[in-house]
Amino acid sequence: MKLKDIIKTLVLAGGVLLLTPAAADIPASSEAKHPDSSEDVSSIRQKELDMLREKYRLAYPKASEKEIETARIQLQLHQLKRVNESEVTGKNLLKNGTVSQQEARKLGSMARALAAAAVQEKQCVQQLNLFLDYLFTQNVIEGIPAFRYSNYSDVRNVPADFLSALPVCDRQRKMRLIAAVQHLVEAEKMYLSAEKIREQVNSDYIYNVTPHLFVCALHNPDNKLAARDLSAFSHFLSACTQYSPSGQDVLKPDGTGFHHNSHYNGYMYAYKTWVEYMGKLKGTSFRIKKDAYQRMRKAIVSLYLMAVRSDSDKNRIFGNSMAGRHPFYGTEVAFSQDLFETLIEVGGDIDGVPYDPELASWYNYFYKTKKYADAPEVNADGYYQFNFSPAGVYRKDNWVAVMRCPTTVFWGGEIYSRQNRFGRYQSHGTLEVLYEGGLVPSGYPADKEKKDGGWDWNMMPGSTTVHYTDWKDMMPGGNDTDRFDQKSSTTNFSGALAWKDCGLFAAAFDQDDRWGNPRFRATNLKFCKSTFAIDGMLFSLGTGIEAQGEYPDDYITATNLFQAVTSKGYRTLTVNGKDFPQGHETAIGPEECVWMVTPVTTGYYIPRNHDKLVIKYIEQETPSVNGIAAESGKETVAKAYLEHGVKPEEADYQFMVVPAATPERMKDIAGKQEQGHLFKVMAERDSLHVIKHCPTSTIAYAFFAPASGLSYGTVCASGTELLVMERKDKNGNGLELALCNPNLRPEMLRKNYWESRPTPMAIELKGKWKLKPDKKVSGLTIGQNERGNTILKAKLAEGNPIYVSLIKL
Numbered sequence: 001m002k003l004k005d006i007i008k009t010l011v012l013a014g015g016v017l018l019l020t021p022a023a024a025d026i027p028a029s030s031e032a033k034h035p036d037s038s039e040d041v042s043s044i045r046q047k048e049l050d051m052l053r054e055k056y057r058l059a060y061p062k063a064s065e066k067e068i069e070t071a072r073i074q075l076q077l078h079q080l081k082r083v084n085e086s087e088v089t090g091k092n093l094l095k096n097g098t099v100s101q102q103e104a105r106k107l108g109s110m111a112r113a114l115a116a117a118a119v120q121e122k123q124c125v126q127q128l129n130l131f132l133d134y135l136f137t138q139n140v141i142e143g144i145p146a147f148r149y150s151n152y153s154d155v156r157n158v159p160a161d162f163l164s165a166l167p168v169c170d171r172q173r174k175m176r177l178i179a180a181v182q183h184l185v186e187a188e189k190m191y192l193s194a195e196k197i198r199e200q201v202n203s204d205y206i207y208n209v210t211p212h213l214f215v216c217a218l219h220n221p222d223n224k225l226a227a228r229d230l231s232a233f234s235h236f237l238s239a240c241t242q243y244s245p246s247g248q249d250v251l252k253p254d255g256t257g258f259h260h261n262s263h264y265n266g267y268m269y270a271y272k273t274w275v276e277y278m279g280k281l282k283g284t285s286f287r288i289k290k291d292a293y294q295r296m297r298k299a300i301v302s303l304y305l306m307a308v309r310s311d312s313d314k315n316r317i318f319g320n321s322m323a324g325r326h327p328f329y330g331t332e333v334a335f336s337q338d339l340f341e342t343l344i345e346v347g348g349d350i351d352g353v354p355y356d357p358e359l360a361s362w363y364n365y366f367y368k369t370k371k372y373a374d375a376p377e378v379n380a381d382g383y384y385q386f387n388f389s390p391a392g393v394y395r396k397d398n399w400v401a402v403m404r405c406p407t408t409v410f411w412g413g414e415i416y417s418r419q420n421r422f423g424r425y426q427s428h429g430t431l432e433v434l435y436e437g438g439l440v441p442s443g444y445p446a447d448k449e450k451k452d453g454g455w456d457w458n459m460m461p462g463s464t465t466v467h468y469t470d471w472k473d474m475m476p477g478g479n480d481t482d483r484f485d486q487k488s489s490t491t492n493f494s495g496a497l498a499w500k501d502c503g504l505f506a507a508a509f510d511q512d513d514r515w516g517n518p519r520f521r522a523t524n525l526k527f528c529k530s531t532f533a534i535d536g537m538l539f540s541l542g543t544g545i546e547a548q549g550e551y552p553d554d555y556i557t558a559t560n561l562f563q564a565v566t567s568k569g570y571r572t573l574t575v576n577g578k579d580f581p582q583g584h585e586t587a588i589g590p591e592e593c594v595w596m597v598t599p600v601t602t603g604y605y606i607p608r609n610h611d612k613l614v615i616k617y618i619e620q621e622t623p624s625v626n627g628i629a630a631e632s633g634k635e636t637v638a639k640a641y642l643e644h645g646v647k648p649e650e651a652d653y654q655f656m657v658v659p660a661a662t663p664e665r666m667k668d669i670a671g672k673q674e675q676g677h678l679f680k681v682m683a684e685r686d687s688l689h690v691i692k693h694c695p696t697s698t699i700a701y702a703f704f705a706p707a708s709g710l711s712y713g714t715v716c717a718s719g720t721e722l723l724v725m726e727r728k729d730k731n732g733n734g735l736e737l738a739l740c741n742p743n744l745r746p747e748m749l750r751k752n753y754w755e756s757r758p759t760p761m762a763i764e765l766k767g768k769w770k771l772k773p774d775k776k777v778s779g780l781t782i783g784q785n786e787r788g789n790t791i792l793k794a795k796l797a798e799g800n801p802i803y804v805s806l807i808k809l
Contacts, residue, residue: 041223048284061164063116071113088134094143104144108161115165141180149204159212171221178216185212190232197239203249203259203270210273238292246754252388255302261752262410263389266324269334279342282349290350304366307333308436311368315438319402321427325420328444383503385496387742387799392496392505394533398436399659405429405507407492409746411485421475421627422457424486429529431462433602433659443564443600451624453633459560466523467556476519480627484515495742497723502534506702522549530689530702538657539679544686545651559653563639570599573638574663585616595670603661605670612643682712698727719762733808740801758797765790768809775805
């Protein structure tokens with residue numbers, strides 16, 4: 001039964017509307033165990049309600065004199081006449097049973113203004129009561145159409161305006177007002193089973209509506225109803241942390257947060273409201289469930305792991321490839337230090353201790369503090385995989401490197417009307433390096449007035465793109481308003497494998513130029529790329545780079561190494577040990593290996609036999625994020641790219657990235673690499689990338705397709721696309737493996753709704769191996785084939801890795 005129908009069954013008893021417990025229609029399978037309103041509230045819960053009401057007292061409403069005068073004039077125009085103590089007639093506000101959104105705003109504002117007047121003058125209480133009884137008589141609030149949760153103004157303000165009258169209402173009107181507003185905000189969602197809530201979680205609802213649900217529950221003067229609704233509220237907060245299916249909001253198994261059908265850090269300000277109200281329930285029997293807390297803890301830690309560290313809430317940025325439709329200025333983590341501390345206390349309350357030591361350890365690390373002195377020290381340097389993004393994140397010292405590429409279900413760039421108009425290349429196999437301190441030390445545009453004008457939208461670091469020379473052609477539909485989500489056309493193999501001190505990212509990509517209808521002149525861009533991260537360095541390979549179509553012959557295809565906006569303190573570009581002059585550009589042929597250090601201290605090494613390397617240190621003028629109709633901007637930038645030509649076939653590249661490099665260190669690393677002491681490319685073809693890190697003898701395999709007959713290491717074959725890393729011990733008798741398939745194999749059920757499917761994995765290892773006795777892996781089988789080699793089989797699901805420890809037979 002819907003709440004709209006429930007309210008129609010309200011029983012008027014002694015002038016007080018009572019919601020019968022049967023009408024609440026709580027599913028039998030619901031996890032929420034709420035006290036029936038026919039039962040007495042326990043003394044413990046009564047004390048908790050009293051304590052919470054005192055702690056979170058209703059604020060008295062505020063309104064200007066002009067608002068109060070306007071409300072009084074409107075009140076007269078409604079021609080109100082009292083029939084009895086609870087009924088009032090007047091102008092009919094309902095048309096076809098509903099009220100317009102504009103009228104709803106006006107009525108909410110009137111309620112707040114009249115309530116504010118009632119606070120100031122007792123004789124004004126009668127005016128407020130007359131108005132409220134008028135709304136109740138006509139069921140006006142119930143007649144307001146359901147808000148779009150993304151209508152942030154109305155969905156937050158209109159219910160709040162009505163509820164602001166609660167402090168000056170008598171018991172009867174409080175209950176009627178709460179019941180009406182509960183209908184307006186669809187409070188029946190709190191009473192759904194956990195399973196049904198999982199299917200309906202919406203981050204906008206959590207962000208905008210949660211405060212109204214709390215006020216309605218806590219401040220109901222009927223203690224039985226208040227206890228029941230507050231239990232339902234707690235159940236709802238907990239149930240919303242479940243991992244939702246496909247591209248639905250919010251939380252996913254790897255810790256990412258979703259909105260608009262994809263990973264979207266920018267919208268995870270919903271966490272703020274969520275955790276705030278989890279915090280309000282701590283210390284009571286209404287507290288959230290432990291498993292819900294653990295999922296929320298993982299989500300917050302994951303959000304912070306994607307970003308650089310900071311000793312405050314400022315300049316804590318994540319990669320622009322994750323910025324959605326707000327490039328650069330939409331990269332700050334929207335979760336505060338205070339709320340982080342609140343969540344730590346929520347965890348402690350659940351376990352009956354002052355604070356959660358595990359989350360406190362992360363807090364100390366992320367905020368570079370020792371506030372929680374007794375918490376174990378954590379060092380988060382290392383590699384992290386987020387295959388619902390899909391992204392790989394490599395952290396060390398004062399920097400974070402982010403790798404990302406779209407799939408058929410996870411977009412990499414979101415383009416809205418006059419927002420992010422040139423953002424289709426936002427995560428085209430990108431490799432960004434971010435530094436503590438924010439946008440400026442990371443080389444990204446930081447002048448908000450320019451709205452990122454002056455940035456070359458063709459060139460996100462690490463990306464492979466077709467360079468537009470006509471900015472209009474780079475916008476979907478060639479205009480400032482058409483929407484577009486950049487996805488791949490057919491490929492879903494994109495993501496990362498994290499392992500101890502290293503990690504591997506890989507993506508097979510074919511660009512989609514359609515979004516319902518064609519939005520771009522097709523370039524049919526394709527590539528396979530991988531990046532192996534270890535020992536503070538990242539080695540990248542690209543193969544199968546192709547672009548074809550009916551587009552201008554001055555549109556080159558390139559792999560973009562870096563683009564850095566220069567500023568005070570970040571001006572020096574070093575190329576092969578020499579300062580590269582501003583206002584200069586050059587092209588370097590394949591016969592020369594090149595090393596560089598950008599103005600923001602990121603080092604690059606490009607071995608011989610590369611495609612033409614173009615280096616520029618110039619002032620450039622480009623349009624702003626809002627489109628070509630908006631004002632353009634200028635920036636001085638240092639940038640470099642490998643030019644693969646116009647409409648290339650089977651182009652490739654190799655380069656190494658060294659964050660936080662000095663020219664001296666980069667020269668040393670370049671020398672070691674030329675001598676074969678660091679990385680060795682063992683296979684570089686469309687279907688397979690194999691890279692060896694020589695100092696640790698770690699071998700990374702990116703299988704873009706099944707392959708067999710390999711002899712690069714212990715892995716001989718894979719029966720499916722796969723990411724693998726292997727490392728033997730010093731005597732060769734022990735073998736460690738990390739395996740993962742980031743392909744979620746999405747099976748579309750309907751638009752924007754899909755289910756992931758597991759991958760049956762089978763790999764062949766040279767020689768006979770067995771599992772270490774104390775290192776069992778759930779679901780893994782091991783056997784030998786007729787060649788005397790070992791076969792490992794398992795089902796890989798949802799981008800999760802497995803780690804295998806073997807010893808020789």
